[in-house]
Amino acid sequence: MVQKAIQEINKTVSQKWSIMEICGGQTHAFMQYGLNEMLPEEINLIHGPGCPVCVTSLELVDKAIAIASHKDVIFTSYGDMLRVPGSEGDLFSVRAAGGDVRVVYSPIEALKIAVNNPDKQVVFFGIGFETTAPANAISVIKAHERGLDNYSMLVSHVRVPPAIHAILGSPNNKVQGFLAAGHVCAIMGIDEYKPIAEKYGVPISVTGFEPLDLLLGILQTVQMLEKGQFQVKNAYPRVVRDEGNLQAKKFISKAFIECDRQWRGIGLIPMSGWKLRKEYQSFDAEFRFNVENIQTKESEICISGLILQGQKKPYECPAFRSICTPQNPLGATMVSSEGACAAYYRYGKDLNGQ
Amino acid sequence: MCLGIPGKIIKIYEIEHTKMGRIDFSGVKLDVCLEAIPEAEVDDYVIVHAGFAISRLSEDEANETLSLLKEIEDINLRDNN
Ligand code: SF4
Numbered sequence: 001m002v003q004k005a006i007q008e009i010n011k012t013v014s015q016k017w018s019i020m021e022i023c024g025g026q027t028h029a030f031m032q033y034g035l036n037e038m039l040p041e042e043i044n045l046i047h048g049p050g051c052p053v054c055v056t057s058l059e060l061v062d063k064a065i066a067i068a069s070h071k072d073v074i075f076t077s078y079g080d081m082l083r084v085p086g087s088e089g090d091l092f093s094v095r096a097a098g099g100d101v102r103v104v105y106s107p108i109e110a111l112k113i114a115v116n117n118p119d120k121q122v123v124f125f126g127i128g129f130e131t132t133a134p135a136n137a138i139s140v141i142k143a144h145e146r147g148l149d150n151y152s153m154l155v156s157h158v159r160v161p162p163a164i165h166a167i168l169g170s171p172n173n174k175v176q177g178f179l180a181a182g183h184v185c186a187i188m189g190i191d192e193y194k195p196i197a198e199k200y201g202v203p204i205s206v207t208g209f210e211p212l213d214l215l216l217g218i219l220q221t222v223q224m225l226e227k228g229q230f231q232v233k234n235a236y237p238r239v240v241r242d243e244g245n246l247q248a249k250k251f252i253s254k255a256f257i258e259c260d261r262q263w264r265g266i267g268l269i270p271m272s273g274w275k276l277r278k279e280y281q282s283f284d285a286e287f288r289f290n291v292e293n294i295q296t297k298e299s300e301i302c303i304s305g306l307i308l309q310g311q312k313k314p315y316e317c318p319a320f321r322s323i324c325t326p327q328n329p330l331g332a333t334m335v336s337s338e339g340a341c342a343a344y345y346r347y348g349k350d351l352n353g354q
Numbered sequence: 355m356c357l358g359i360p361g362k363i364i365k366i367y368e369i370e371h372t373k374m375g376r377i378d379f380s381g382v383k384l385d386v387c388l389e390a391i392p393e394a395e396v397d398d399y400v401i402v403h404a405g406f407a408i409s410r411l412s413e414d415e416a417n418e419t420l421s422l423l424k425e426i427e428d429i430n431l432r433d434n435n
Contacts, residue, residue, distance in 0.1 A: 106405030108387050111370050135406040186408045238415040239401050248390035
């Protein structure tokens with residue numbers, strides 16, 4: 001099947017095309033299975049900013065570090081966030097200094113910790129795209145229903161469609177077709193993408209994460225590019241329904257409202273995030289803890305912003321593999337396995353000309 | 355955080371009034387939130403993202419995916435040998 005899909009792509013492609021996979025999980029899978037090397041050379045894959053760990057703003061990482069350093073706080077987070085460099089140190093260094101920083105698999109686990117530790121403030125680092133939003137929303141809704149006053153969330157939610165707008169609207173844009181993130185669409189549906197495809201004249205294919213899914217997404221995108229079709233098609237129908245997951249969307253809109261959001265390395269993208277609604281403001285960790293005057297300082301060497309915008313590849317960074325490694329990351333894109341730098345480090349040996 | 359592998363629900367329970375499920379991913383078992391799949395029952399297949407079930411699959415779709423994954427694994431093993 002995989003071979004057949006590649007043959008089909010080879011047969012269809014007649015000229016150079018630049019296609020962006022928006023999601024870091026897809027970047028990782030392309031590298032892991034060596035799919036990028038199996039594709040015809042006409043196809044240039046550009047890696048998108050869809051790595052939640054990578055785009056969480058430095059300011060919020062610094063706020064997380066400040067909150068986690070409080071004596072009475074149990075700070076909970078997905079594991080990857082612990083190594084993301086803040087202006088000074090990371091969440092691991094808070095833990096080393098005696099802070100109670102715990103890795104959880106989901107916010108429901110954090111909620112349970114709050115119930116079991118009534119004398120502590122439990123904070124969850126609510127990062128991620130549309131995919132993590134429903135669970136985060138549920139944890140706040142449940143905490144509210146139970147009148148739990150020791151649970152709160154540091155919210156750093158980002159949304160994919162405004163990011164695609166920002167990329168396609170940039171004067172430096174090179175992207176001609178998109179693989180949309182299958183799991184984001186499993187939640188949100190595909191309607192938001194149609195106006196984007198029309199406005200910018202770019203085909204979008206909703207794509208999954210397994211090797212064959214990725215190749216089918218590429219094939220569908222190339223077919224549309226070759227025919228000059230600018231539509232949204234679903235190459236992942238076994239998981240994605242056109243309308244998304246209505247129940248999950250209900251939770252999201254109950255707890256969250258759209259807001260402007262800073263993306264690390266990229267800057268502010270208007271209405272690209274979610275924050276907690278007014279009714280839930282007391283569950284907002286930024287509101288509960290006083291973490292206003294934070295001065296941020298970004299690494300001077302790191303070019304992860306250009307990488308997240310698809311304008312540079314990791315091996316073009318002078319620090320790549322020399323002073324910046326997953327053990328000693330200078331930028332967030334080297335931390336998460338979904339970050340382009342980390343994926344190239346792990347799988348892309350030949351791509352940096354070695 | 356994205357996994358396209360379907361898992362089978364082997365148990366449904368509640369934590370803090372939240373519907374949860376124990377999911378079997380070909381032997382690896384994880385506990386995930388099932389609130390977004392209200393119709394989920396034991397033996398159903400779901401796709402999970404970061405501890406949260408986002409979509410339900412029919413058994414046929416799940417088996418098809420699992421056998422495709424197996425095929426790809428076999429190709430990889432052969433390439434590495
Ligand atoms: S290799 Fe390291 S320093 Fe260079 S862009 Fe990537 S994360 Fe930043």
